[in-house]
Amino acid sequence: MLQRQLVASAFAALLTLAGHAKADELRAEVIHWWTSGGESAAVKVFADQFNAAGGIWVDTAIAGGANARTAAINRTVGGSPPSAMQFNTGKQFDDLVENDLLTNVDAQEAAQSWKAILPAAFVQAVTRDGHAYAVPVNIHGQNWLFYSNDALARAGVQPPANWDELFPALDKLKAAGLIPLAFGGQKNWERNLFNNVMVGRGGRDMFIAVWGKRDVATVKGPEFRKVAESYKRLRDYVDPGSPGRNWNDATSLVIQGKAGMQFMGDWAKGEFTAAGLTPGKDYGCTVLSDHGMAYVMGGDVFAFPRLKDANQIKAQQLLARVLLEPATQIAFAQKKGSIPVRLDLDTSSLDVCARKAAGWIADPNAQVPANEMLSPPALTGAMEDIISQYWNDPAMTPDAFVSRVASTLSQQF
């Protein structure tokens, strides 16, 4: 077996070294960061579908989004670009478009009628100057609340329906000796939690005003201050071991019933599934939103660098088409825990949490673009530093936080 593998890989290496691709081969090298077990199973759906459609998927997986994007961008700039590269839905590839390094996918957009079947925010997120430059492939909800039914039962707590009910529930969990809120203390999760509080308590408009319009007046208003206070209050409900913890180790606490709840994106479902838990039965999923449902939608896209070889360009076009086909979308969503980015599909085969989400986003007013779609990475990063400081420093008051945020939003990025 090993022998055969060695021979096969030697043969493949020889072919690559010799550079003799068959004349009509549709090879596409894809750089992405989906390296863990569950993620690999999901990206395998893309690979299998692409291969079945006549292409050859060459996989270059690099763990860590930042690492993968760094490698992809440097290779593109350095003259040996991949055929496709993964980004988060948002502004991460702006500079590549500005420097004319990406090829547009207008043809696919027209052929598949994106404006009709994708959420408007997602079409906008991949469009620059009227041209589409990337293919969105999923919708990940970022502001879920997961809870352990067992832990809540032991503490005598009902799942909260809104933010006002949340704090008494957390108090009861604390009294029962459990960790009320499982939390992974890393900067991006501190920011994610803040976003959750802001969109939940402050509403969709505040979220867009802060991240998208950078409206300082909103930040200095009383509603935002309430959001800041609620955020700080949550700190009392996490355990001392939370700084630096990975988010999935926090999910593990909920899985084991040691913690009651966790605010996390829907990729956390993979952890529960891997542990053999069923949504609805063993754990629950909900979104706490005080001003009507507000579902924060993020996700991933694939962008296509400019290539010269005609076959490789055909491969790119084939890949762009395959990614959005209904069968691909549903199979991928099942493995990844996201929901399909196409709104026109039958989602009854997805799990109960995904079905809830699909129902919610049928209403455009519930759709909230993620902050990656509203602000450039530089602004997101600067805000992240402030939010993280606010979360971790007991001495920082809500007023100090508000003034820092206001001054950051006024900077040019």
Next chain:
Amino acid sequence: MSAGNIVPRGRRPKRLTPERVGLHAFLIICALFFLTPLYVMLVTSLKGMPEIRQGHLLALPSAPGLAAWGKAWFAACTGLSCNGIRVGFVNSLRILIPSVIVSIAIGAVTGYALSFWRSRGAVLLFGILIAVAFIPYQVFIYPLVRIFSHLGINNSVPGIVVIHTIFGLPTMTLIFRNHFAGLPEELFKAARVDGAGFWRIFGAIMLPMALPIIVVAVILQVTGIWNDFIFGLVFAGRENLPMTVQLNNIVNSTQGEREYNVEMAATLLTATVPLVVYFVSGRWFVRGIAAGAVKG
């Protein structure tokens, strides 16, 4: 500093005084402190996941097994391919050997030339090298990517070898220059009187006396180059990705249960080559010094 007798001086004290016992005890305690992280990694790699979840860090494994090691080497998934970290092992070697040789060679020659060249230009060059050593090397990535792509050596083994030479030059030059500058001038005067030129002095006199420093240089370069991740990722090209890239894929995958035993095994496997170099070079270190001894 005279290159005097290099072996430990005097006879080994035979008597078991309290001083000797205390000395050895203190050293052993220090050694235990230094060994603890390695012990933790080893022990974790031999445990099963249920035992690890219980969280007794220093406990010996109740049922030690090499399953994690096997998985790390042969079957750990890094993306769609589940072939373990052995995939990168050969690549890392292919990058390591030429890079170490070239970077040490150029560093040694440069250090030698700088230690005997007393011009403003030499000092300026040395100053630049030292200053650059302090800068986080990430800032150089983008301009070098552009330069390399123009030269056509991007994404290749020669490219990554040049990169490691570029970034190893300051440290290598520094240690060789310091070493050569510490050698007595009489040696050179004698060789010059004999009519030896620049290269002849280097080959016949300087290099043999530089053995202990070459060992230090090898230690530094093997460590730096073998453990490098970001340069390998950006400059080596898809077919030449070093072991550290696979290791990153195993250790830094953010989703799914962290299989800590496989991670530790993969980490230890990746650390094997430098570790072996270290354990072996200890002996050569002493021999190198003894071989370079010059009786005053």
Next chain:
Amino acid sequence: MRIGSRLPAHLALAPAVLIALVAYCGAMGWTIWMSFTNSRMLPSSVFVGLRQYSSLIANERWQVSVSNIAIFGCLFIIATLVVGFVLAALIDQRVRGENLLRSVFLYPFSMSFIVTGLAWRWMLDPTFGIEKVGRDLGLSAFHFDWLVRPERVIYTLVIAAVWHASGLVMAIMLAGLRGVDPEIWKATRVDGIPSWRVYAFIIVPLLRGSFATAVVLLATSVMRLYDLSVAMTNGGPGIASEVPAKFVMDHLFDRGNVGLAAAAATTMLITVVAVVAPLLYWQHSRPGARQIA
């Protein structure tokens, strides 16, 4: 001292000069230029004057990074020199198992910073690291949660870094010690000077060169400290263990703010040049001096 014809020396220095000019000066020049532009993820040539620098100075994370690296640098260099020298001096006493001991102290240096950071993060984690071990041993009031306390976390980085680098310093010191003239030892024994005085006032000054080399090697790894901070704490809790190199790296790539990162890198360069240049000038102008720090 003349070497006769300069040509062989010129040729020998050619690769270094080429690298210095193209790679170093070229890349540094480009970086300095970038710091005056509004470059985000890829370079742009829009000139914005000193805007990035004023953002940098006002940036709280940068301020914390600078003070962290100063604290870390001083503690790390001093502690590693002391530990390395003491270990070398002890091993030099003709102890049994010298080879083994030397390897034990040296091997940490072979581990990458990522591995070092990871291993030490485990050991210092309050929930299952040393604190738990202490509690399990019955010391119920035992605390060692420095890793999650913002005011103490930088010291955990120092511990891990000292563990990592002491062996190398020990190796350098050992080579130096073994080069000390045995006549000196004999003389001090004859004079009856106590050991510690011999070491402190005679041996240490003799090992000036080794100390200098060690200091420079350690200092370069201080400024470049990045992997350890990422692996151990990722700059946290909050921004309490941020360091300049991590600031530069994060803003170069993930945050797509090349302009700000370039300003930070240029600031680091200026600081280094401000220290190194006078030192080199002083060394160069001293008559007869050939050794350099």
